[in-house]
Amino acid sequence: MIVRLVASRIALAAVTLVAVSAAVFLFTEILPGDIAARVLGRESTAEQRQIFRDRLHLDRPVYERYGIWLKNAVQADFGRSLVSDQSVTAIVAPKARDTLFLAAFAFVLYVPVTLLAATLGAAFRGRAVDHVTSVLTLVGLSLPEFVLGLLLIYVFALQLGWFPALSVIGAGGGFLDRLQSTFLPAVTLMVAMSVYAIRMLRDNLIEVLDSEYVRMATLKGVPRRRVVLRHALPSALGPALNVTALNLTYLIGGVVVVERVFDYKGLGWSLVDAITNRDTPLIEAIVLLGSAVYIAANLLADVLALLLNPRLRTS
Amino acid sequence: MLVGSGLLVVFLIVSVTAPWWAPHGVAETVDTPLMGMSWAHPFGTDVLGRDVFSRVVNGARDDLFLSIVSTLVAVVVGGIVGLVSGYVGGWLDELLMRVFEAVISIPLLVLALLAIAAAGPERSGSWLLLIGVVVLVYAPRVARMARSIAVDLVTRDFVLAARLRGESVRSIVRRELLPNATGVLLVEFGVRAGYTPILIGSLGFLGFGARPPSPEWGLMISENRDGLLAAPVIVLAPALSLAVLVIALNLCADGLARYLGRQAVRTP
């Protein structure tokens, strides 16, 4: 039963990923105008353009090109950049590593902040702690990443000078230096994600705390702390996992903005560049990568939630 | 709710009336660039020497109207598609949901950027494109939610009773489903409307939203960011305006949700 459920989730995720790739391909391939003319410039000869088109199979029908592209993409070959003529994979790989570092840093900050704030808010519902978190999260979810980022730069970099204003990376430096230079962008991302998660987890927890089995445990004489930790939290954790996975949509989107704010040259930065330059293969690769991460995370959360739920695990 | 709608009314008035009382035009160079706060220029002057105050009040129109109109279209379109799909079921429903699922799997902002890339970045100034982008991003999410409401409602006895009477699909969606979904859809609208200015601002900031010399706040922040040290107010003024607008929208959404006895669920 559980094996079948998990298998069907995986199959569904795979179907979604293929559908996403088709959508991404369609989006980028319907770019208006002659790509060859724009990339090669006005002075290019008709012959040069034809060679360019042949190389990209631009004369073949869309579905055929999609087939070729997909086949190559599966082998991690996304073609060559139209601008620099480098292999897309070679461009993306190091950027992905840097972005991953930033995202992971943000995530490490996100988990404890979210859990703590949500649990406190729910456990002390209606009291000062709850009101404070509620106001703070409302403000947090009203601040766009670029506003928050600039505010942080203004206060902590320009006024206090604790952190660098821009996170230029790659120039040597140890792990700690790197942490210091990515701290502000990571905090920005963390806030962008956790404000939503805190609100949801708090509401979830409150719902569980209002449930009959929690009341039953209380009336059994179980101490409050044990009620929250043993009876309530495990039930609220499954949904929290799913929320976290869904929130990655903000993290991934936020990365694009934050990298721009802090001049952090990762994938998000490259995506913006690629769009400006209409570097189709690069756009496709980055968007597909972002979506794949999102789908994978949701799959993981789904499967974990299934495993956490005894109802599904044992039947 | 009261504070939220009060603020919103202020924004509305400002956005409608700004052209008449703003001291300067939005594209007018009036003074030395990068001046701080002063009586002549309460929010200073930007890198090109334009009056930031005039630009901020004029920018309200772009951000507020764009947000509300685009969100409205998205919720109406997504809502109806979702309800019908959920009620009718079958392969059409299956197909639509797979497609929406795929679109949703492309992270929100990335999808918006992708759409702009597809339309051609040089068209990014157009309001129509921005509205289209917001609809593309939101409608599948709204549809998925509306569908889950419909799927829940169709098993309810009052819908069964309507089926037993032999009501048509149109009549069931219009009389039985829609009235029971409006509450949730309204809350959804409020919550989404609260995020739209952030989306539009982010696009503007990245250079794919409004075009210069538009006074859209996100764009303005991006243009003025180099003046952050010299004249912080020229960045902070549009930034805080944007934040306060979003807070107002969010307060309204929360208030609306409470009034309707529902939770304002902020799912991406």
Added chain:
Amino acid sequence: MSLVEVEDLTVDFWTGDGWANVVNEVTFQVRPGESYGLVGESGSGKTTTAGALLGFRRPGSRVRAGSVRFQGRDLLTLRPAELRRVRGREAALVPQNPTTALTPNMRIGDQVEEALQVHGLGGSRSQRARRVLELIRQVRLPDASATARKYPHQLSGGQQQRVTIAMALACEPKVLVLDEPTTGLDVTTQAQIIDLLARLRAETGVAILYVTHNLGVVAEICDRVGVMYAGELVEEGPTERLFERPRHPYTRGLIASVPSVVRPERTRAVLHGLLERGELPPGCRFAPRCVFADEQSFAEQPVLEEVEPGHRVACWHWREIPPLAETAPGEERIEPADTRDGNGALLGIRELDVTYGRSRGLLLARREPELVVRDVTFDIRPGETFSLVGESGSGKSTIARTVGGLLRPLDGEITFEGRNIARTVESRDRELRRRIQLVFQNPDASLNPRQRVGRIVGRPVELFFGLGGKELAARIRRLLEDVRLDPSFMRRFPHELSGGERQRVAIARALAAEPRLMLCDEVLSALDVSVQATVLELLRSLQEEHGIAYLFISHDLAVVRSLSHRVGVLYRGELCEVGTVDEVYAPPFHPYTQELLLAVPEIDPAARRAPTPKVDTETAAGPAATACPFADRCPVKVGPVCDVEPPPWRATSATHAIRCHIPLDELRSKAVWPPARE
């Protein structure tokens, strides 16, 4: 010396614009080892009162006055840490709905053990584990060590309730507070739980506070009973005396509202009107609904007065109130035109098979369809009430929905007025849709919350008869009058009505189509006892006025007996007995019918049966693996023949047949009926 002393307990709830009183100056005691029943309908404040015995009050409520003294200490003023030591240790709760009251991701054994652990009882870990197994055995759950390792969802509702009882008994408390513990359970399971409680009480000497709306259950298990109305205790006394000679008009009406499975006389609605919280008079709260009320009743609050030792009543006029009438002779039921002749059937069902197993989706493999209804055959004549009685999962609602066209049968024939109609509602013609109407179980769900009553009732009139404007309004008004509702209800929304009123609206909607057959799917089960009686009365008179035939689906054997002309008993999707109401409720019985009848608690002291030993069995849902669906549970099973060979139908008359391997004579001699009387 009392164990628990509740004194002047007064509790208010916050309604958003003020405090509303829900419990008012309630005073009663529970003695050590005693079983005290607190009875009342919804809104009587009984559950709030029970919660106070554990020092619990819901968020948004306040205790305005009074005390709950437990062995001398007032639980309402105890500090949280002290209160925690009382809860579970001295006073333990058995909750209403065990399915939601057990923590879903904790094993049964762990939850029972936790009760010991948090109170520092039970010794070492291994000693505690042993005690847990002992407790699980004590509540007669099978295979203790396997059960301890299970999760709640792996047990049936009855088993889950046994677990909560084990949990409550873990610390050997002095009093058990039972909050409607059998409400969601089937009648046979309920009987087993009641039986278990009685035995545990004998074994452990624990005192019981039993809160319920079910008078029958109270009569079976309680020594003393308190009756609550609108937050006040209106009468209290020893169970026997109270049921025999109720003094308060409300108690009287309540008792008269309950139909008896043993005595088929018509019950009449004795309680009029409804509890209107907003319009309680300063005097007796029951006065607005009371036929004996006078000015004094409305103006002055009566206090509890002793009418005989231990029997107290709060009524100014208790002396003038006559005893419950010796049950009136059963009025003649109007028989439908041709009860004996099979040709004139309105609805005919032949060998009906229904399944839910329509698998969809690409990845799921098609499986063998599981029959929810198997080989069911019966018919209904014009103007007749045919009842299908059975427990949850017996497929009775499925049959109603199939007849209604919401489900497509897998096999078999359904004829209506001679035409085959075995297809879904979308492919039936309008005239057919009009003639068969369905009334759902839960009026909260069957009425669109966003439509006004006028619209709900008027829509079928518009659709089927094309009426509009003044004519439509007049018709709606008449329909509301037909179901005894004021025409002013037209402008109201469903949430502004009470449960009983909503069900009337649902009936009016069905009536609007002027049907020949009405499918009533558990239409009473969501309603309070007194409201049930009035709706029952309504259904009966509508049948007399309009000649509508009913397919009446119910789990309540007493209600079925009082309303039906003929009855079919359903078990796991198969009919096991069919006959006229008098034949089914008299020997010989099918073994399952017998078990059902014995499980029904009886309030009438004169009709009380000798307690029968209850076998702990589980009502299984879904299709059976054996040839006779009842074989694995049957107390009088013949042998392997029951498992492999489908039992034959044995007819006792032209109208009555039993499907069993046991010969009729033997069934007759085995029957326990009429109830044993002294």
